[in-house]
Amino acid sequence: MTDSMKAVVLARFGGADALELRDHSVPPVEPRQVRVRVHATAVNPLDCQIRRGDYADDVPLPAIIGHDVSGVIEEVGSHVTEFRVGDAVYYTPRIFGGPGSYAEQHVADVDLVGRKPENLGHLEAASLTLVGGTAWEALVTRARLTVGETILIHGGAGGVGTVAIQIARAIGARVITTARAGDHELVRSLGADAAIDFTSTNDVDAVAEWTRGKGVDVVLDTIGGDTLTRSPLVLADFGRVVSIVDITRPQNLIEAWGRNAAYHFVFTRQNRGKLDALTALVERGLVKPVIGATLPLARMGEAHELLENGRSHELRGKIAIDVAGDTVALPPRVS
Ligand SMILES: NC(=O)c1ccc[n+]([C@@H]2O[C@H](COP(=O)([O-])OP(=O)(O)OC[C@H]3O[C@@H](n4cnc5c(N)ncnc54)[C@H](OP(=O)(O)O)[C@@H]3O)[C@@H](O)[C@H]2O)c1
Numbered sequence: 490m491t492d493s494m495k496a497v498v499l500a501r502f503g504g505a506d507a508l509e510l511r512d513h514s515v516p517p518v519e520p521r522q523v524r525v526r527v528h529a530t531a532v533n534p535l536d537c538q539i540r541r542g543d544y545a546d547d548v549p550l551p552a553i554i555g556h557d558v559s560g561v562i563e564e565v566g567s568h569v570t571e572f573r574v575g576d577a578v579y580y581t582p583r584i585f586g587g588p589g590s591y592a593e594q595h596v597a598d599v600d601l602v603g604r605k606p607e608n609l610g611h612l613e614a615a616s617l618t619l620v621g622g623t624a625w626e627a628l629v630t631r632a633r634l635t636v637g638e639t640i641l642i643h644g645g646a647g648g649v650g651t652v653a654i655q656i657a658r659a660i661g662a663r664v665i666t667t668a669r670a671g672d673h674e675l676v677r678s679l680g681a682d683a684a685i686d687f688t689s690t691n692d693v694d695a696v697a698e699w700t701r702g703k704g705v706d707v708v709l710d711t712i713g714g715d716t717l718t719r720s721p722l723v724l725a726d727f728g729r730v731v732s733i734v735d736i737t738r739p740q741n742l743i744e745a746w747g748r749n750a751a752y753h754f755v756f757t758r759q760n761r762g763k764l765d766a767l768t769a770l771v772e773r774g775l776v777k778p779v780i781g782a783t784l785p786l787a788r789m790g791e792a793h794e795l796l797e798n799g800r801s802h803e804l805r806g807k808i809a810i811d812v813a814g815d816t817v818a819l820p821p822r823v824s
Contacts (some may be wrong), residue, residue, distance in 0.1 A: 496592035502542030528611035555590035559614035593789030616807035636661030646672035686797035779806025
């Protein structure tokens with residue numbers, strides 16, 4: 490067993506330069522854990538929020554952060570029966586529960602770990618675990634979206650949105666999504682029936698027109714701000730709103746009462762079950778990750794800057810991180 494590895498360590502809270510590539514020890518493997526050779530990880534807005542210090546009380550420094558792993562099991566604990574050395578797996582490490590995925594190796598509780606879809610490479614699989622698990626939990630477990638219903642998915646060109654559109658479509662729902670005009674071709678190719686340019690069009694008016702005044706059955710809020718307050722305005726009676734974004738200020742939900750609306754707040758949990766469900770969709774060709782950029786582990790700071798200023802680089806979907814050097818050609822540095 491190798492007991493040292495390269496890892497990107499968050500040395501202090503701050504800008505992208507707070508992420509440092511260092512040599513780091515590999516944690517020991519407990520009886521119900523596995524040690525994984527990380528082939529790929531990905532970057533999420535949560536990573537940038539942690540780096541900036543938004544969750545300083547939950548993340549003691551120095552810390553290895555990161556919330557997506559795709560890799561191969563190199564060691565299994567004494568009480569692990571589900572997996573063997575050599576199995577390809579993907580998962581989200583426990584959020585705020587120990588070292589994350591910005592490293593060459595990761596040790597995880599076996600209950601979090603799912604078998605990697607056979608038709609995805611590691612970069613694609615790593616691009617799916619957090620956003621796919623969140624979209625699944627939001628639409629299936631919480632909103633209980635069903636065939637024939639209509640859903641408004643905000644942020645359709647983003648990490649969560651690109652997967653949510655595909656899951657909603659696979660369920661048999663009609664999908665309206667908000668995205669910039671330049672991303673409409675992408676969101677339609679993923680299965681959106683209608684796309685609203687959030688930079689120029691009032692979504693409440695557009696939804697009313699598209700649904701002939703009935704409204705949508707479900708809203709997925711990936712944006713925050715006043716989206717919670719505005720959601721009842723696009724909602725059919727007894728509709729559901731699922732928000733995955735922190736509420737930063739008080740919201741007036743008076744319109745929700747009039748619609749008999751139900752609100753769900755999702756802070757995604759980590760478990761194998763929803764990964765297995767996602768794998769079934771992926772292996773049937775119903776869900777495919779969208780990767781907008783790929784960078785090596787050593788350029789993690791650049792990946793964070795790209796996610797935070799993505800629009801200027803026309804970023805869509807996920808930023809994947811090639812940890813094991815599987816990618817032959819990597820893009821030039823973004824200045
Ligand atoms: N609660 C949870 O468990 C959980 C899990 C995962 C994510 N999240 C949160 O969910 C949010 C989205 O995550 P993500 O990974 O999808 O982020 P992302 O990849 O950065 O995508 C966000 C998308 O929203 C678009 N957008 C920005 N402003 C918009 C607006 N006013 N209307 C419609 N779309 C807009 C962006 O478009 P442009 O690039 O064109 O601006 C981008 O395509 C983040 O805040 C994240 O922290 C929460």
